[in-house]
Structures are given as C-alpha cells and as structure tokens.
Amino acid sequence: MKRLYVGLTLLLAAFFSTLDHVDRAHGLLARIGVQRWMTELAMAAGLVALFVHTTHLHRRLLFPRRGLRILLAGIVVYAVGAGVATGLLPRAMDLVPVGDPAWTDAAQKFATLSPLPFFLLAEVLLLVGAFRALTNLVPPEEFAADY
Numbered sequence: 001m002k003r004l005y006v007g008l009t010l011l012l013a014a015f016f017s018t019l020d021h022v023d024r025a026h027g028l029l030a031r032i033g034v035q036r037w038m039t040e041l042a043m044a045a046g047l048v049a050l051f052v053h054t055t056h057l058h059r060r061l062l063f064p065r066r067g068l069r070i071l072l073a074g075i076v077v078y079a080v081g082a083g084v085a086t087g088l089l090p091r092a093m094d095l096v097p098v099g100d101p102a103w104t105d106a107a108q109k110f111a112t113l114s115p116l117p118f119f120l121l122a123e124v125l126l127l128v129g130a131f132r133a134l135t136n137l138v139p140p141e142e143f144a145a146d147y
Contacts (some may be wrong), residue, residue, distance in 0.1 A: 001058055003071040004133050005048060007126045010078055012044035013037070014123055057137075067132030074125030081118025084110065 016022055017040050025043075026036050052058065083089035093107035 003068050003075065004057075004130060005052065006075055007071040007130050008048045008051070009041070009044045010075070011123065011126050011130065012047060013040045014119075016040040016043055066136050067129040067134075070125055070129030070132060072129075074122045074129055077118055077125060078122035081115045081122055084113050084118055085115035087111065 017037075022040070022043075026039055029039050030036070080089070083092070090107045090111040093110060
C-alpha cells in the first residue's frame with residue numbers, strides 16, 4: 001500500500017510540474033521560500049491521500065502484490081534519477097575509498113549522465129505498476145456488502 005501511495009504521489013507530482021495553471025501558487029509560495037517541487041509534492045500527496053481515503057483503497061485491494069514490484073522498481077529508478085540530477089550519485093561514489101581506476105572512471109561517467117532517461121523510465125514503471133495494482137480492486141458492490 002505504501003508503494004502504491006508513493007507511486008501515485010510521484011506520478012501526480014510529475015503531472016503538476018507540467019501544468020501552467022499551478023504557476024500562480026508557485027509564485028506566491030516562492031515569496032516565502034518554498035521551492036517549486038515542494039508545492040507540487042504537497043499538492044500531490046494531499047490529493048492522493050484524499051483519493052485513498054474516499055475510495056477506501058486500503059480495504060479494496062484484492063491482490064495487493066500485483067504491480068508492487070514494478071512500483072518498487074519505478075521508485076528506485078526515480079531515486080537514481082534524482083541522485084543523478086542533483087549530482088549526489090557521483091559525489092557518493094567519490095566518498096567510497098576504492099583504489100581501482102575503473103571506479104573513478106565510473107564516477108566521472110555518472111557525472112555526465114542526463115537524468116531525463118531515468119525519470120522517463122521511472123514514470124513508465126510507476127504508471128504500469130499503479131495500473132496493475134488498481135485494476136485488481138474489489139468491485140464497489142462487493143465492498144459495500146462486506147462493510
């Protein structure tokens with residue numbers, strides 16, 4: 001359930017980043033020091049929490065294992081993409097004291113990577129995983145009869 005919540009939040013935050021209608025909120029909140037991604041993440045987390053609460057999603061998942069591995073893979077690829085985008089991954093590789101020259105070459109190659117392919121792959125994995133998890137819900141009629 002947590003993976004589904006995180007996956008839906010990341011998907012919705014990525015959707016909010018493409019909307020021009022959210023620019024006013026970004027401009028207002030930027031005056032007090034809130035970054036753009038923070039606004040999108042807070043709005044996405046709030047909407048996903050409202051969706052989970054109103055649909056009783058935690059009770060209606062029939063086969064919660066379906067799609068969760070794909071969601072986990074998407075979350076991991078998204079985290080790697082964020083590490084590449086912020087430059088954290090090459091810096092972390094420099095901290096590990098390995099005397100092998102191939103290791104330092106790998107750290108330099110990670111520094112030149114573009115995060116866009118990682119984010120695109122993560123979005124596709126999150127979309128497929130969320131779709132698989134949400135298509136295995138208990139129908140509302142059966143849910144109403146049980147609760």
